[in-house]
Amino acid sequence: MADDYLVRIGRLIRDARQHRGWTQTQLAEALGTSQSAVNRIERGNQNISLEMIARIGEALDSEIVSLGYAGPMHLRVVGGRRLSGSIDVKTSKNACVALLCATLLNAGRTTLRRVARIEEVYRILEVLGSIGVRTRWINDGNDLEIIPPAELDLDSMDTEAARRTRSVIMFLGPLLHRMDHFKLPYAGGCDLGTRTVTPHMTALRHFGLEITATDGTYLAEVDRSVAPKRAIVLTERGDTVTENALLAAARHDGVTVIRNASSNYMVQDLCFFLEELGVRVDGIGTTTLTVHGAAHIERDVDFAPSEDPVEAMSLLAAAVVTESELTIRRVPVEFLEIELAVLEEMGLDHERSTEYAADNGRTRLIDLTVRPSKLQAPLDKIHPMPFPGLNIDNVPFFAAIAASAQGQTLIHDWVYDNRAIYLTDLNRLGAQVKLLDPHRVLIDGTTRWRSAEMMCPPALRPAVVILLAMMAAEGTSVLRNVYVINRGYEDLAERLNSIGAQIEIFRDI
Numbered sequence: 001m002a003d004d005y006l007v008r009i010g011r012l013i014r015d016a017r018q019h020r021g022w023t024q025t026q027l028a029e030a031l032g033t034s035q036s037a038v039n040r041i042e043r044g045n046q047n048i049s050l051e052m053i054a055r056i057g058e059a060l061d062s063e064i065v066s067l068g069y070a071g072p073m074h075l076r077v078v079g080g081r082r083l084s085g086s087i088d089v090k091t092s093k094n095a096c097v098a099l100l101c102a103t104l105l106n107a108g109r110t111t112l113r114r115v116a117r118i119e120e121v122y123r124i125l126e127v128l129g130s131i132g133v134r135t136r137w138i139n140d141g142n143d144l145e146i147i148p149p150a151e152l153d154l155d156s157m158d159t160e161a162a163r164r165t166r167s168v169i170m171f172l173g174p175l176l177h178r179m180d181h182f183k184l185p186y187a188g189g190c191d192l193g194t195r196t197v198t199p200h201m202t203a204l205r206h207f208g209l210e211i212t213a214t215d216g217t218y219l220a221e222v223d224r225s226v227a228p229k230r231a232i233v234l235t236e237r238g239d240t241v242t243e244n245a246l247l248a249a250a251r252h253d254g255v256t257v258i259r260n261a262s263s264n265y266m267v268q269d270l271c272f273f274l275e276e277l278g279v280r281v282d283g284i285g286t287t288t289l290t291v292h293g294a295a296h297i298e299r300d301v302d303f304a305p306s307e308d309p310v311e312a313m314s315l316l317a318a319a320v321v322t323e324s325e326l327t328i329r330r331v332p333v334e335f336l337e338i339e340l341a342v343l344e345e346m347g348l349d350h351e352r353s354t355e356y357a358a359d360n361g362r363t364r365l366i367d368l369t370v371r372p373s374k375l376q377a378p379l380d381k382i383h384p385m386p387f388p389g390l391n392i393d394n395v396p397f398f399a400a401i402a403a404s405a406q407g408q409t410l411i412h413d414w415v416y417d418n419r420a421i422y423l424t425d426l427n428r429l430g431a432q433v434k435l436l437d438p439h440r441v442l443i444d445g446t447t448r449w450r451s452a453e454m455m456c457p458p459a460l461r462p463a464v465v466i467l468l469a470m471m472a473a474e475g476t477s478v479l480r481n482v483y484v485i486n487r488g489y490e491d492l493a494e495r496l497n498s499i500g501a502q503i504e505i506f507r508d509i
């Protein structure tokens with residue numbers, strides 16, 4: 001145990017030194033010791049005092065260890081390895097969080113099957129638990145059982161957990177039916193620049209909800225005399241705003257029409273779930289949803305959210321950048337069709353199985369085999385659109401793919417103020433990503449990836465893209481503080497290891 005401890009400290013020191021670009025001799029000089037002493041320390045063969053750790057930290061301008069329990073999680077990636085075999089896609093973060101919020105509509109027991117065990121789900125569970133909802137993992141931790149109390153205790157809300165996730169905004173729709181006034185902390189999520197909540201307010205005003213924002217908290221007041229008189233036209237075709245409107249409409253005793261609705265995967269999953277609750281929804285998969293609400297919902301329901309198209313895209317990108325043959329099972333193909341069409345044009349060699357149904361009985365799945373291919377940059381720019389366009393969250397993966405392709409690719413992320421900027425982090429790993437303006441990057445391929453030590457960017461998808469590039473780069477890379485990845489991916493390192501990656505999880509000691 002003691003030896004193991006020294007080895008781990010030694011590795012941290014070695015990583016920090018390499019990150020600084022120093023040789024062992026340079027570090028030895030800075031410490032007034034010999035190169036062989038540094039070598040012994042890095043190999044874990046030398047007892048080391050706290051004072052020495054502090055001096056090394058100062059010399060390398062790096063906090064080698066931070067004391068305290070359960071510090072941030074980091075990944076050490078030995079890259080340049082081919083992946084092989086097959087891997088299953090898990091259920092989606094975005095549907096799971098919406099469904100958890102939707103359970104607040106139901107006085108009965110909800111069972112959700114194969115819920116992804118990810119930080120974003122844990123945060124919502126913490127919030128639900130704090131306000132009195134009973135939740136427990138069942139069937140070997142695969143499924144979740146949720147039983148709301150007769151009265152919610154919003155005053156006891158775990159505000160710290162609530163502030164770490166943007167999804168808590170989807171409490172507004174269900175809560176407006178349960179109380180006349182309530183408070184909700186401001187929403188968090190990826191740091192992607194300003195993300196407006198005005199469309200939520202505009203949509204929910206039709207149900208009498210008025211919101212005042214004061215120092216980090218939304219104060220909500222509900223006027224019960226107000227009900228939708230005409231179709232609700234969303235000002236943006238956003239996913240969570242559509243879900244919030246659906247959640248409000250589900251318990252409105254009457255028919256609500258929602259126009260300019262998102263028909264994206266998580267919205268469809270929510271509609272299927274509402275149908276299980278006895279709420280009829282016409283127009284699923286289109287931009288006009290007609291909801292036949294029910295004033296009281298009390299049903300014991302069992303629902304299986306569908307697989308995550310963004311995780312499928314991540315695994316596909318992993319195969320491309322590592323030049324591997326990989327089978328990705330349970331791919332929700334309807335939500336990856338445009339991505340596949342673009343990749344086909346770029347020259348991706350792949351094979352699709354016949355379609356089969358997801359456990360929700362509705363979503364179409366395939367198994368997708370990707371083979372090493374000589375990719376060419378696409379002729380046109382890569383840009384997202386609300387579904388059925390190229391998925392907004394899949395855009396960052398095209399940066400890693402473009403860097404692996406021959407030629408120049410323009411990526412235009414018009415949606416998020418900050419997300420394209422994070423893609424320039426790939427330059428640290430050898431890519432040539434030029435930021436043209438905050439929304440557009442020009443990428444020159446192909447890339448000879450090289451290893452590096454880096455902090456995770458504070459955004460989920462760009463962080464995963466960095467991890468994938470590290471898997472492609474020969475040598476050892478370190479990715480620090482991967483909470484943001486764990487927000488949306490279950491056991492990603494272990495699962496990638498099961499198909500041939502070499503990723504070690506470590507924490508600050």
Ligand SMILES: CC(=O)N[C@H]1[C@@H](OP(=O)(O)OP(=O)(O)OC[C@H]2O[C@@H](n3ccc(=O)[nH]c3=O)[C@H](O)[C@@H]2O)O[C@H](CO)[C@@H](O)[C@@H]1O
Nearest residue numbers: 094167194195196236237238239240241266386392393415
């Ligand atoms: C929990 C969840 O489900 N999160 C997803 C959801 O976030 P969410 O629904 O919160 O996304 P937003 O509503 O914030 O939309 C994302 C951005 O797109 C802009 N916008 C959106 C639609 C539109 O028609 N015009 C427009 O300009 C918004 O102003 C915002 O800046 O949708 C995003 C876009 O698919 C995804 O990246 C997130 O993973």
Ligand SMILES: C=C(OP(=O)(O)O)C(=O)O
Nearest residue numbers: 166189190393460461488
């Ligand atoms: C932007 C994303 O998530 P969130 O809405 O949870 O920040 C994402 O899933 O890439």
